[in-house]
Amino acid sequence: MMYDRILIRYGEISTKGRNRNKFIDKLRRSVRKAIEDFPKARVQSDRDRMYVLLNGEDGIKVSERLKNVFGIQSFSPAVKVEKDITIMKAAALELFKRLYSDGKTFKITGKRSDKKFELDTNEINYEFGGHLLTNIPGLKVDVKNPDINLQIEVREEAAYLSAETIRGAAGLPVGSSGKAMLMLSGGIDSPVAGYLSMKRGIEVEGVHFASPPFTSERAKQKVVDLTKKLSEVSGQMVLHVVPFTEIQQMIHKQVPENYTMTTTRRLMLRVTDRLREKNGGLAIITGESLGQVASQTIESMYAINEVTNTPILRPLITTDKTEIMDIAAKIDTLEISNLPYEDCCTVFVPSSPKTKPKLEKVQHYESFFDFEPLIEKAVNETETIVVKPIMEQQIEEDLF
């Protein structure tokens, strides 16, 4: 007997009160999106559970997809059977035989939410355990650490049999926590910060600063590729590419060299904040990790953050580089981030940037020039791209 459905457990959503239906709705949408290319599969949900009805689609491949969907605590491939002990026993044996090989141990975990069912939990364990033991010679029980844990769940509408529980990505469904702008440089940290924010349900839009000809087309492509990777979580992701050359050149004219980095960050933040406002976001996300580089000391953050009241989320603030790299490797962005192209942070980097910039000084240096028109222009000329996991080829499609 093949599994005919996958049972999804909600986890954190189930603690939500009146908003619960909204969360479930978002999750259902994410699940649908994740298994879009399995046209026969259907998604069903109720208050406690969600089911993917496979209708002949490959359960293993569908499970692979579900592993990456935020908002799922765990899931189990399952078989639905009629609540008739004889039928259930036959199904249990058939399923078990598919999983069993010599020497494996097992236990039965019975559960019933239908209290009218003729057997109680213990009786379920006993009846079905006995049935398997008499039919499979040499089979042994191990209740502490079984190789196969056959779960039999009797619910109102039917009984469900399953034998494995696969951990989901946890978190909250994408889009259930509003929108924020992610400052995406092309390095290792920012995609990870974006991913972790998505995990908590934020809809993320990327903001990238390009300074041609100081930065190349490839540096931009790298950011598009990173966005593409991140978009796998939600099905698509918006990326804003800001033309930053003019502002950057002006900074170099106006500000002493050791303060250029601080001012650059302040202006990037101002542009991002403007884009956030324009696109209905409520926060800005960065990949900053405390003390990692000159711009990420607490003094720098104090001097940079002054330009806005918008909440700045720094999911990585207390993590170490190695921890960040581990996550980056896990979400497949490390390889892309490691490509060696100049980005706007690396080209204009002063030889000795201030690690403890003074707010008054930076304000003073910036006071001689009105950056506002340049910011306005950069925002207006920003290119907005909708990135999808599988992008149509920019180069001729039929090559592949």
Add this chain to the structure above:
Amino acid sequence: MIYFDNSATTKPFTEVLDSFIKVSTGYFGNPSSLHQIGGQAEKLLAQAHTQLAKLLGVKMSEVVFTSGGTEGNNLAIKGVAMEHKGRGKHIITTEIEHASVRSSMEQLAELGFEVSYIPVDKHGRVDPTEVKNAIRPDTILVSVIHINNEVGTVQPIKEIGEVLKQFPKIYFHVDHVQGVGKVPLDFYDCGIDLCTISGHKFHGLKGTGALFVRDGVQISPLLSGGGQEGRRRSGTENVAGVVAMAKALRMSLELREQKIDHLQQIMGTIKSGLKQLPEVTIHTPEKNAAPHILNFSLKGIKAEVLVHALEERDIYVSTTSACSSKRNAPNQTLVAMGVPADQAASSIRMSLSYENNQQEAEKVLTAVIDNVKRLREVMK
């Protein structure tokens, strides 16, 4: 023309040639160049990596482009041997490998490595227990062909992989050249560390191929230089070739979905037709055989004579693997299977592709039967 020698090479798909020409003319840049022309070529190269990885069910970083099956096998075997010789100098392989594996082993033996050759049973199959028994503390590599190129036997790769999972320090290389597009192989599930494929065996172009190198597996490069392909294979990338190969693999896998049953039917027709000839011995086993390869002997009829006789009717088959046929030695696999030398010397291989059809099969059968009747009298 009826072409039944697809294990030697296949005819490139027209669509594949189109891609090759388009890329060669429109995107001729060197992927390592900084300018845009180079950038475009690099993008195509990256896309070819991605597509091939996706089709093989592996990661992009695990695909190393090569010039074909021979290079892939050489790189895997010598690359592991050179990189890990400090840990041990013992390698295990089988008696029925392709010449590029066998000769690599012989070369390594001259350099002080020890090679164990696992025999096969009468069906041409290796016993995983024998692989296990051959393992020593200094074993660093096991190399097994997936589909034997001469008789088409499918080796128990998954079972050997299971055995090797208990020996995490031994690398497992599989020569998947004949299998790709015909018999599915799950690299991760089988515990494979290195796996060779070749573009021209699935309607791509000669001079293209790929080696799967699992993440974390270190190999010493055979070609050193500019550090292309993650420092594992230097030399300016054959962008047009690998784009064409990625397309050829996509098309082949799509064809497999549609036509594998059809291919088996054609093979069935040929087999049952041949069995009616009293002189025929079919060497390809009934069980565990690839769907596209058939090897048989006709008692008393020299294989070469039949090949040329069929050629007169514009039908193309072969005597043994193309890489060995010029040596005029008896079919190695058959000898290893215990087939008598005279039979091994008179063996014919027919190998199909998804482009062949039922009428061709019938025509070939008639031609073989006619010729056997004719030659029977002459050669007696």
